[in-house]
Amino acid sequence: MVSTIVINDVSKSFGKKLVLNQINLTVESGEIFGLIGPSGSGKTTLVKIIVGMDSPSLGDVQVLNSAVPNLKLLQRIGYMAQADALYSDLTGEENLAFFASLFKLKKDVQKERIAYAADLVNLKADLKKKVQNYSGGMKRRLSLALALIQDPEILILDEPTVGIDPELRRSIWNELYRLKNEGKTILVTTHVMDEAEKCDRLAMVRDGEIITSGSPAELKNQYGITSLEEVFLMAGGKQL
Amino acid sequence: MSILALVKRIFHQMLRDKRALALMMVAPLLILTLLNYLLAGNTVDSRLGVINADDMLVEILKDTDITVLKVVENTKDILLDKDLDGILEFTGEEISLTLTNDQPTAAKALKIKVQQAIAAQKAKEQAVNLSSFMENIQSKLPGVPIKMEQVKAPEINTSYIYGNKDTIFFDQLSPILVGFFVFFFVFLISGIALLRERTTGTLERLLATPILRRDIVFGYLLGYGLFAVVQTIIVVTYAVKVLDITLVGSFWNVVIINLTLALVALSLGILLSAFANSEFQMMQFIPIAIIPQVFFAGIFPFESMAGWMQVLAKCMPMYYGGSALVEVMYKGSGLGAITDELLVLLGFALVFIVLNVVALKKYRKI
Numbered sequence: 001m002v003s004t005i006v007i008n009d010v011s012k013s014f015g016k017k018l019v020l021n022q023i024n025l026t027v028e029s030g031e032i033f034g035l036i037g038p039s040g041s042g043k044t045t046l047v048k049i050i051v052g053m054d055s056p057s058l059g060d061v062q063v064l065n066s067a068v069p070n071l072k073l074l075q076r077i078g079y080m081a082q083a084d085a086l087y088s089d090l091t092g093e094e095n096l097a098f099f100a101s102l103f104k105l106k107k108d109v110q111k112e113r114i115a116y117a118a119d120l121v122n123l124k125a126d127l128k129k130k131v132q133n134y135s136g137g138m139k140r141r142l143s144l145a146l147a148l149i150q151d152p153e154i155l156i157l158d159e160p161t162v163g164i165d166p167e168l169r170r171s172i173w174n175e176l177y178r179l180k181n182e183g184k185t186i187l188v189t190t191h192v193m194d195e196a197e198k199c200d201r202l203a204m205v206r207d208g209e210i211i212t213s214g215s216p217a218e219l220k221n222q223y224g225i226t227s228l229e230e231v232f233l234m235a236g237g238k239q240l
Numbered sequence: 241m242s243i244l245a246l247v248k249r250i251f252h253q254m255l256r257d258k259r260a261l262a263l264m265m266v267a268p269l270l271i272l273t274l275l276n277y278l279l280a281g282n283t284v285d286s287r288l289g290v291i292n293a294d295d296m297l298v299e300i301l302k303d304t305d306i307t308v309l310k311v312v313e314n315t316k317d318i319l320l321d322k323d324l325d326g327i328l329e330f331t332g333e334e335i336s337l338t339l340t341n342d343q344p345t346a347a348k349a350l351k352i353k354v355q356q357a358i359a360a361q362k363a364k365e366q367a368v369n370l371s372s373f374m375e376n377i378q379s380k381l382p383g384v385p386i387k388m389e390q391v392k393a394p395e396i397n398t399s400y401i402y403g404n405k406d407t408i409f410f411d412q413l414s415p416i417l418v419g420f421f422v423f424f425f426v427f428l429i430s431g432i433a434l435l436r437e438r439t440t441g442t443l444e445r446l447l448a449t450p451i452l453r454r455d456i457v458f459g460y461l462l463g464y465g466l467f468a469v470v471q472t473i474i475v476v477t478y479a480v481k482v483l484d485i486t487l488v489g490s491f492w493n494v495v496i497i498n499l500t501l502a503l504v505a506l507s508l509g510i511l512l513s514a515f516a517n518s519e520f521q522m523m524q525f526i527p528i529a530i531i532p533q534v535f536f537a538g539i540f541p542f543e544s545m546a547g548w549m550q551v552l553a554k555c556m557p558m559y560y561g562g563s564a565l566v567e568v569m570y571k572g573s574g575l576g577a578i579t580d581e582l583l584v585l586l587g588f589a590l591v592f593i594v595l596n597v598v599a600l601k602k603y604r605k606i
Contacts, residue, residue: 055605
């Protein structure tokens with residue numbers, strides 16, 4: 001089986017500051033892969049490199065067997081940025097319709113996908129409202145809906161559950177499982193350890209390096225501990 | 241298709257942003273109206289105090305729309321108390337003129353009028369002296385006295401190539417202003433719009449879709465370009481129909497010029513937005529990139545500029561826009577006369593567009 005995302009020896013530096021140091025990572029098709037690490041650890045930079053918004057200083061990235069960056073790949077990747085990048089003077093529906101037409105969806109498909117995505121994130125009732133009147137959580141949900149709009153094979157979600165209440169967080173995770181069952185590959189970043197449990201496999205990132213990776217159970221066995229939080233601290237070389 | 245999606249979005253946003261729309265469509269009309277009345281205002285008659293002046297001179301002065309007052313003394317107090325622009329004093333053969341000079345242009349005009357009046361009075365005196373002298377001689381000679389013919393001042397028939405005797409400065413200025421408003425407001429609104437996309441992250445989000453970089457630039461040009469067309473039509477129609485500004489050439493040629501100008505302003509605005517981090521920083525470009533354009537748009541004559549200023553003028557898009565607009569609106573030329581200007585403007589736009597497409601590489605390499 002061919003891996004969906006392959007990262008080979010990727011390093012990235014901004015000026016003299018090394019942000020990513022020789023990252024090697026593979027994400028298999030149909031799994032939920034978590035990148036766990038504190039803010040500033042380089043998760044977002046790595047995600048941007050995978051999408052093709054940023055280029056690595058060294059190394060290369062392959063997604064679905066094509067080298068990144070590649071315009072055709074973008075059609076197959078649903079990207080949710082860390083900051084809500086939405087047009088606040090447009091309604092939720094107009095935001096969705098705008099991105100749907102950028103992905104060249106036909107009118108009838110557009111309608112279907114907008115309804116599907118809005119339903120998924122529980123925003124159907126608020127589609128006609130302007131985004132500037134949305135709450136923080138609603139904006140986050142709309143961003144997720146935007147990532148799903150073109151029915152992509154791969155979802156790359158940068159901190160999708162920040163600022164979302166526990167109830168909705170659970171429903172988003174349920175949706176991620178459902179999408180996984182449909183055969184989609186999902187890469188999420190988070191700094192919340194309890195979300196790490198929900199991933200099939202995960203990599204722990206600190207200071208631009210992957211300190212350990214594997215399935216949650218593997219990691220816990222490896223270190224002989226029961227909580228991932230402790231794994232993170234141990235792997236990072238910190239004393240408990 | 242991506243371009244059209246972008247155009248549609250810009251329409252949604254613009255039509256919802258009533259203030260920006262008003263700024264673009266109504267503000268130019270307001271400024272044009274104000275300027276129209278300011279520049280068309282009649283000049284106020286000068287007030288001149290005289291001491292020991294001949295009655296004939298006073299009459300001549302009054303004929304040139306000068307209010308003449310007899311005063312007793314030539315002092316600053318009297319000048320200011322009686323709100324005079326000057327005092328003309330005769331002491332024997334000596335003539336002295338004191339000017340308030342609070343408005344140098346008006347003072348110069350008054351000085352010229354006074355000089356002309358004195359010259360005219362002298363000429364009349366001379367004529368009277370001469371004819372009485374002749375009569376005197378003739379009365380001493382035998383034969384029929386010959387009637388002296390009075391010489392009248394010749395009338396000059398003035399004709400004008402451009403405009404007519406009622407043409408005022410505003411007629412020549414208004415084409416430049418019409419172009420400048422389009423330039424300025426389109427620059428501001430499109431520049432700030434793309435800047436907002438940069439700061440809110442939507443531009444980055446946009447580039448995470450398969451849209452081509454050049455499609456973003458073209459989408460912006462087309463979307464805001466259409467608003468620029470509407471703005472031009474409103475501004476020119478208002479200027480011609482309501483303010484009665486001279487429009488000798490074709491209305492549609494004016495639209496073509498303004499559209500080309502708008503294209504330059506659009507591409508310049510979105511290009512400069514790449515170098516600004518906030519709306520305020522975008523405003524900081526106005527004194528550098530926009531205001532100097534006005535000076536070189538034709539308000540000051542190009543020929544009287546120093547050599548290096550002329551070179552500078554040729555680097556300014558508004559120089560070409562302004563002269564093309566004056567050519568069409570005031571002189572009535574057709575498209576043929578302004579081809580060069582239009583081509584240079586298109587050249588500016590092309591350079592800015594290419595730079596824009598390249599500048600977007602900052603967000604996505606391909």
